[in-house]
Amino acid sequence: MTQAGGKKIGFIGLGSMGKPMATNISKAGFSLTVYDIRKEPLAEMEKLGVKVAKSAKELGQQCDTIVVMVLNYPQIKEVVFPPEGVLGGMKNGSTLIITSTISPLEMAEVEKVASKSGVAVIDSPVSGGHERAVEGTLVLMAGAEEKVFKENEPLLKSMGKHVYYTGGVGKGQTVKMINQLLVGAYQVAAAEALIMAKKLGMDLKVLHEIISNSLGDSAIWRMFGSRMINRDFEPRGAINTMSKDMRSIMQTAVDLSTPIFISSIPYQVFEMAESRGLGGKDVAAIITIFEEYAGIKMSD
Numbered sequence: 001m002t003q004a005g006g007k008k009i010g011f012i013g014l015g016s017m018g019k020p021m022a023t024n025i026s027k028a029g030f031s032l033t034v035y036d037i038r039k040e041p042l043a044e045m046e047k048l049g050v051k052v053a054k055s056a057k058e059l060g061q062q063c064d065t066i067v068v069m070v071l072n073y074p075q076i077k078e079v080v081f082p083p084e085g086v087l088g089g090m091k092n093g094s095t096l097i098i099t100s101t102i103s104p105l106e107m108a109e110v111e112k113v114a115s116k117s118g119v120a121v122i123d124s125p126v127s128g129g130h131e132r133a134v135e136g137t138l139v140l141m142a143g144a145e146e147k148v149f150k151e152n153e154p155l156l157k158s159m160g161k162h163v164y165y166t167g168g169v170g171k172g173q174t175v176k177m178i179n180q181l182l183v184g185a186y187q188v189a190a191a192e193a194l195i196m197a198k199k200l201g202m203d204l205k206v207l208h209e210i211i212s213n214s215l216g217d218s219a220i221w222r223m224f225g226s227r228m229i230n231r232d233f234e235p236r237g238a239i240n241t242m243s244k245d246m247r248s249i250m251q252t253a254v255d256l257s258t259p260i261f262i263s264s265i266p267y268q269v270f271e272m273a274e275s276r277g278l279g280g281k282d283v284a285a286i287i288t289i290f291e292e293y294a295g296i297k298m299s300d
Contacts, residue, residue, distance in 0.1 A: 008033065009155065010063030012056060012079050012086065013100070014041035016236060017126065018069035020133040021099070021159045025067070026050050027136075028158035035059045035079075056080075060089030065152060067097045072244050073106045081113055092118030095152060099140070099159075101125045101180065101241075103248045104170040105255075107143075111169045120148045121169050124156060125176035129223070130236035137161040141179075143172035177252065180245040184266035186220035187242070187283055191269075194228055195290040198298060204229045227284035231298050239286065240279035243270040 007030075011022040014036040026032045026048060033051040035058075036042055042052045053059035056079045060066060066086050070076055076098065082088035090096065096119050098110060111121045122144040132138050138160035142149055149165050156163045166172050193216075197207050208225050211217055227233070246267040253260035269286055278285045291297045 006031070007064040008062060010034070010053070010059040010066035010086070011069070012036065012059060012066065013069040013075075014038070014045065015069070015071070016130050016238075017099075017133045019044070020130070020136075021067070021069060021126075021138070022050070023048065024133075024136040025155065025158050028154075030155065030158065033059060033062055055084070056086050057084050057089040060086035063090075063094070065095040065097065065155065066090065067099060067155075069099045071100065071241065073100075073102045076100060076102065076106075076110065080110065082117070087114060087117050087119060090117055090119050093120075095120045095122065095148060097122045097124055097152065097155075099124050099126050101176050101245055101248075102173060103177070103252055104173045105252075107170045107173045120145065122148060122152060122156075123169055123172040125172055126160065127176065127179055128160070133159075140164065141166050141172045141175040143167055143169045143174075145169075177245075177249055180242070181249050181263050183220060184242060184246050184249075184270070185262050186218055187224055187286065188266045188269050190221050190225045191228060191287045191290045194225065194287065194298070195294045195296070198296055198300075199294060204298065224284050227282060228287040229298055231284075231287070233281040233285040235280060235282045237283050238280055239270060239273050239283055242283050243274045243279065246270050 009025060009030045009032050011034045014022060019041050022034055033053050034045050035053040035056055046052055053062060068080060070079060079085050080087055096114050107123045114121045122142055124140045124142040126138045126140050128138040139162045140156050140160040141164050142156060143166045166175050197204060208229060212222055249263055250267050269289060273286050273289055
């Protein structure tokens, strides 16, 4: 059964997050067409009965609402902005949903360009990581005109369990930025804690269980702490993504003349990890930076 009044949905960006999100849209009964520059995920989606566009512009021509999940703002400009992006083909009255994490100022530029084509915009970054994208239990924080949000709420709910309306366009990215500020601090703190515990001779699995039931617990501790202990660096959320988010946080702090004492440390850690060729690894791989300076490994 096709939902959302029979609207044709497009999805661009079939990476670690995008492919499961698109899959859940299709499973929810929406008429879906997808596009990605890579052939492999397109072939996988075709096997699920999903239609495939030949280009971003063609996707725009074929769909009423388009969801974008790419890595960063330069990629958004490439696949969204006219003449060759989706806006080069989207009709007046259609809707563009940006689920990528970019800065509020960058989101404002997307809205400005889209408005010239008569296209409404929702910025709806997500939180939860790859596993929750697969489960369809992501958190979505949506910024848009309230009428546009309501019209597209069923589509957003097909990708996540918790869908929040945050206000006008850009407010979704604002909430996500604050979330990432906290996430970065938690991830680095988890690495520091595990290295200290290791040097003190603690059984890290016992420690992990105890902290998971104590005030020091967090979703980050449970998710990334376990990966760090096991040195499981298979990417679910890559370092280069987190590094990009931390750069955006630091630049926004400069623009706003806002003190950002704690976040400057995670920023440096992620930059260091990326400069050492770890950008494609899972965020848990930051533990290797701490291992190096401490002269010990989780596996010792």
